[in-house]
Amino acid sequence: xxxxxxxLGTGPGTQTMWLAKRGYKVIGSDLSDAAINRANNVYANExxxxxxxxxxxxxxxxxxxxxxxxx
Amino acid sequence: MIxxxxxxxxLYLIVRIVGDVPSIILTILFPSIARVxxxxxxxxxxxxxxxxxxxxxxxxxxxxxILITIDSLVRSFMLTRKGLPDWExxxxxxxxxxxxxxxxxxxxxxxxxxxxxxxxxxxxxxPRLRYWSRYADYVAC
Numbered sequence: 001x002x003x004x005x006x007x008l009g010t011g012p013g014t015q016t017m018w019l020a021k022r023g024y025k026v027i028g029s030d031l032s033d034a035a036i037n038r039a040n041n042v043y044a045n046e047x048x049x050x051x052x053x054x055x056x057x058x059x060x061x062x063x064x065x066x067x068x069x070x071x
Numbered sequence: 072m073i074x075x076x077x078x079x080x081x082l083y084l085i086v087r088i089v090g091d092v093p094s095i096i097l098t099i100l101f102p103s104i105a106r107v108x109x110x111x112x113x114x115x116x117x118x119x120x121x122x123x124x125x126x127x128x129x130x131x132x133x134x135x136x137i138l139i140t141i142d143s144l145v146r147s148f149m150l151t152r153k154g155l156p157d158w159e160x161x162x163x164x165x166x167x168x169x170x171x172x173x174x175x176x177x178x179x180x181x182x183x184x185x186x187x188x189x190x191x192x193x194x195x196x197x198p199r200l201r202y203w204s205r206y207a208d209y210v211a212c
Contacts, residue, residue, distance in 0.1 A: 018181070
């Protein structure tokens with residue numbers, strides 16, 4: 001069963017991608033629009049990964065949505 | 072575990088007062104703590120700074136460990152309360168490849184944790200985030 005992963009403060013998104021390649025379904029979140037836009041452009045064709053703007057201190061995500069969190 | 076928690080509290084205070092992590096702590100004591108808990112691969116002890124950006128569900132008290140070993144730029148912002156870095160500007164103006172936390176390879180600690188199937192070490196998820204929020208003035212987000 002695929003595990004859901006939230007990478008908080010993904011930045012360049014490199015680790016998010018590696019986690020996706022390891023078989024996780026990953027969302028990379030970051031406060032910066034620029035960082036997320038860049039990650040979405042660079043990894044546009046990758047599967048099992050999404051990059052979303054989010055504030056780590058007031059996250060829109062719910063604990064129950066994910067199996068693991070990367071801070 | 073209690074002693075380690077107290078120890079990290081003391082280190083945190085030192086950083087707050089001195090403004091930096093004394094080199095002896097960074098080079099000797101921190102790696103020793105990491106060895107005890109095994110969360111940082113022994114072969115990568117010199118990469119502790121990077122760990123601060125990619126801390127991986129460490130135990131409760133490791134939040135402070137992460138805070139006080141964070142990259143010098145961010146750390147200075149955090150400890151002097153001058154404000155957080157403007158991440159938006161940073162990512163617009165600087166090549167990500169030049170950022171200290173950039174690593175095109177899979178981080179060795181994550182790889183090890185994944186291979187050892189202990190990536191949920193500590194079992195703490197969002198409660199830890201809430202703990203971090205106590206340091207909202209300091210946490211780089």
